Structure formats: C-alpha cells, structure tokens
Amino acid sequence: MSDYLTGSLRIASSGLQAESIRMRVVSENLANAQSTAETPGGDPYQRKLVSFETVAERLSGSVSVEVARIGRDSTDFRVEHNPGHPAADADGNVLMPNVNPIIEMADMREANHAYRANLEVFTQARELITMTIDLMRSRR
C-alpha cells in the first residue's frame, strides 16, 4: 500500500482532531458566556480562540494540521449595571465575558463544515484502500 493513502488518512484525522478541538473551545465559550468574576470588580471569563498551524507530514511528504495554541480574546468585556450582583464593583458595574453567542454559532458552523469535509476525505481514502486490496481477491 502506498504511503500516500495512509498519509491521507492521517492528514484527514489531524483535520478532524483540530476541528473537534475548535468545537470544544466554542462550547467552552458558550457555556461560560455568563461567567462573571468571583470577586467584586474582578475579570470575568475571557473568550478563548483556537489557532491552527500547518505541520509537515513526514511519511507522505504532504501537510497535516495541528492546533498551535489556544489563545485568549483581548477585546473589551461588556459592562452591565447590576448593583446587586456579587461581582459588582463599587459603582455597581459588573464585567461580563467578551463572548458573542452569534460569533460562536458562526464559528461552530464553520467547524462543522470543515469536520464534514475532512470526514469525507477520510471515508474516500479508506474506500480507495479497499478497492486496492480487493485487487488481491482470488477470482476465477
């Protein structure tokens, strides 16, 4: 079996893995969209961002993908006036996480599409391998 087809499987699975990490981070952001600080006036949950990186695939000579790092979104926090909140500062303002659910939804959609495309490639590479192996079947 050529290294190309198994390499193709490895590359597609690296894509699946990277996209699933992205999906996990999206769900982390959404789950913490309302997570404020524990102490009055403290910083709330800061949105996480995934960055991808291209990695050389040794055996096949092509490229796979990897999550380079999970960074933090440095945009400003939302400020809500809610004096009764445990995390409110002296002026009664509460800092809310910089998570925008609509952006997270769009991100999730994109991760979903990319995951599907990688899955498609994986399935097809498997199919090509099966077709090649089938050549060795005895026939009369």
Place this chain on the structure above:
Amino acid sequence: MADTGIFALAAVHADWLAARQTALAGNIANANVPGYKATDTVSFAQYLDAASRSASPTMTASLAPAMDPFVDTNRNVAVERELFRAAEVRTAHGLNTAVASSFQSLFLAAARSQ
C-alpha cells in the same frame, strides 16, 4: 505472453492518484489555516515520465517513489473544488482497479486455456 506493461502502468497511475488524494487531504485539513496555500500534484504525464525514466529495464515501475509529486500553488483552498477533485480521484481509481482486475482475469483465462 507479451508483456503489455498494463499492470505497471496501473500501479503508477494508482500511485499518482493516491498522491492526489493526499494533496487534497492536506488542503482540506488546512483549509482554516490563515495564509495556507493549496498544494497540487504534477500532471500524470509528468509523473509517468519520471516513473519510466527511473525504472530499471526489466521493470516499468519501480517501487521507490519516482519523484516528489507535490507542487505549491498560489491560491487559497476552496473546499468545494477539493471535494470535486476527490470525486474525480474516486472515479479514476475505480476505473483503474477495474481495468487491472479485468486484465488479471484475462491473463488467468489465457493461462488456464493452455
């Protein structure tokens, strides 16, 4: 029986198709990497040419890879385009294995009739 070289040709073609599959797997996996440029493969004519040049006189296709089939392009990845190419690879590989196996049955039938 005359050596038609059909199996060697099929092997080189299967190898080239597999390289194409790998290239598009890399493109799809890296579709969301900023600044990533799509990888393509050389044409089959070029690949076959390199394969037959590197082969020994008794063997049309060598086991070692004939050449590095990947070439860099300057365009961004379009997932639709890659999936279209994946379908092409699938069809061509199906045809390739079908031709190889029907030639095999042909050879077997000829061997049996002797």
